[in-house]
Amino acid sequence: VAQLVFAAAVPHTPYFPRAAQEGGSSSRVTLSFQQVKSYLDRAAPDLLISLASDHFVAFFFDNMPTFCVGVVDAASGPYENSRDDPFMPWYEVKVNRAFAAAFLEYGLEAGFDLASSEELRLDHATLVPLHFLTPRMDVPIVPLFIKGLAQPLPTASRCYAFGELLRRFMDRWPGPERIGIVASGSLSLDVGSPRMGRVDHEWLDTVVALVRDGNAAELVRRATPQRFLAAGNTGGEILNWIALLGAVGARRPAFIEPDIQPPEAPRDAHAYAVWTMDGTA
Amino acid sequence: MSVYYLNKILYLIETDREFLERFREDTQAAIANMPLTAAERTALLSGDVAGLYRMGVHAFLLNSLARHLLCGLDRDRYLERIRQAG
Numbered sequence: 001v002a003q004l005v006f007a008a009a010v011p012h013t014p015y016f017p018r019a020a021q022e023g024g025s026s027s028r029v030t031l032s033f034q035q036v037k038s039y040l041d042r043a044a045p046d047l048l049i050s051l052a053s054d055h056f057v058a059f060f061f062d063n064m065p066t067f068c069v070g071v072v073d074a075a076s077g078p079y080e081n082s083r084d085d086p087f088m089p090w091y092e093v094k095v096n097r098a099f100a101a102a103f104l105e106y107g108l109e110a111g112f113d114l115a116s117s118e119e120l121r122l123d124h125a126t127l128v129p130l131h132f133l134t135p136r137m138d139v140p141i142v143p144l145f146i147k148g149l150a151q152p153l154p155t156a157s158r159c160y161a162f163g164e165l166l167r168r169f170m171d172r173w174p175g176p177e178r179i180g181i182v183a184s185g186s187l188s189l190d191v192g193s194p195r196m197g198r199v200d201h202e203w204l205d206t207v208v209a210l211v212r213d214g215n216a217a218e219l220v221r222r223a224t225p226q227r228f229l230a231a232g233n234t235g236g237e238i239l240n241w242i243a244l245l246g247a248v249g250a251r252r253p254a255f256i257e258p259d260i261q262p263p264e265a266p267r268d269a270h271a272y273a274v275w276t277m278d279g280t281a
Numbered sequence: 282m283s284v285y286y287l288n289k290i291l292y293l294i295e296t297d298r299e300f301l302e303r304f305r306e307d308t309q310a311a312i313a314n315m316p317l318t319a320a321e322r323t324a325l326l327s328g329d330v331a332g333l334y335r336m337g338v339h340a341f342l343l344n345s346l347a348r349h350l351l352c353g354l355d356r357d358r359y360l361e362r363i364r365q366a367g
Contacts, residue, residue: 193340
């Protein structure tokens with residue numbers, strides 16, 4: 001049977017591929033992703049569940065799913081015209097379509113009214129983490145989307161339940177996969193708003209402390225839209241972290257490391273975290 | 282209010298390369314068929330991002346004007362103007 005062997009939550013900041021290249025092997029971005037990757041390589045998953053929020057690339061207001069499963073054979077990107085930069089390659093990644101299709105059905109049967117997409121454009125939120133963690137794109141993914149930018153947003157408790165649903169499905173999936181989860185999102189970042197450039201240290205500290213303690217229930221309670229949107233207009237990306245917590249259960253991460261970038265002009269507060277599933281740190 | 286179509290223009294700028302090129306070459310023509318109010322059209326053409334923000338345009342989408350150096354904007358001018366809406 002399938003086994004959950006690894007989970008990580010990381011930022012997906014679009015300029016990180018450039019920052020890592022320019023900053024070299026000692027840059028914070030490079031070292032942080034390397035640390036996550038070392039755990040991933042040891043766990044050796046052969047399927048990665050991607051939990052990310054679309055940034056108006058796959059979906060727009062004409063048709064805006066709250067929870068969506070990508071049921072495709074493969075997906076590529078990043079499709080944003082502004083991501084046309086020499087530091088971020090164009091990627092195509094295989095999708096485990098059978099797993100995705102079965103999860104969609106399982107959700108609907110369980111009363112979780114998931115949407116699905118059979119033609120999917122990936123953006124940096126899915127691909128920047130993979131760029132650092134599986135740069136050969138040799139591990140198939142299942143792309144899952146939680147609405148995190150286009151309000152109104154789903155509640156934290158519903159996103160936690162979505163993670164629990166995912167875990168129940170994994171535990172009964174008959175395939176031989178070693179499964180990893182990668183949740184993608186910053187914790188305090190404003191893009192394009194009048195508050196751009198401000199960082200909410202209090203929210204970053206709160207989230208990191210609660211995640212470190214394995215206190216998902218308290219995080220779910222505190223992660224109201226009022227609170228996480230006060231931390232930044234991309235604050236809803238924490239919902240991907242919360243879904244991950246629903247899947248891994250009440251357990252402490254092997255590590256969680258907060259970071260604020262760029263060092264010379266802080267505007268993006270986030271964290272890197274890894275959960276190992278055999279209890280070792 | 283046709284904020285939906287303002288958002289849609291910004292979405293197309295980021296995801297439709299042909300539209301981006303048309304918008305860059307002749308902005309008025311590129312948006313001619315979009316059902317915008319006169320105020321919305323003027324705000325967009327003049328790069329009045331504070332005005333567009335107050336109309337309810339999504340800030341993440343709005344930022345595409347700065348990313349692609351459109352409507353007379355660059356990073357610094359965008360920041361200076363958007364802060365007027367804060």
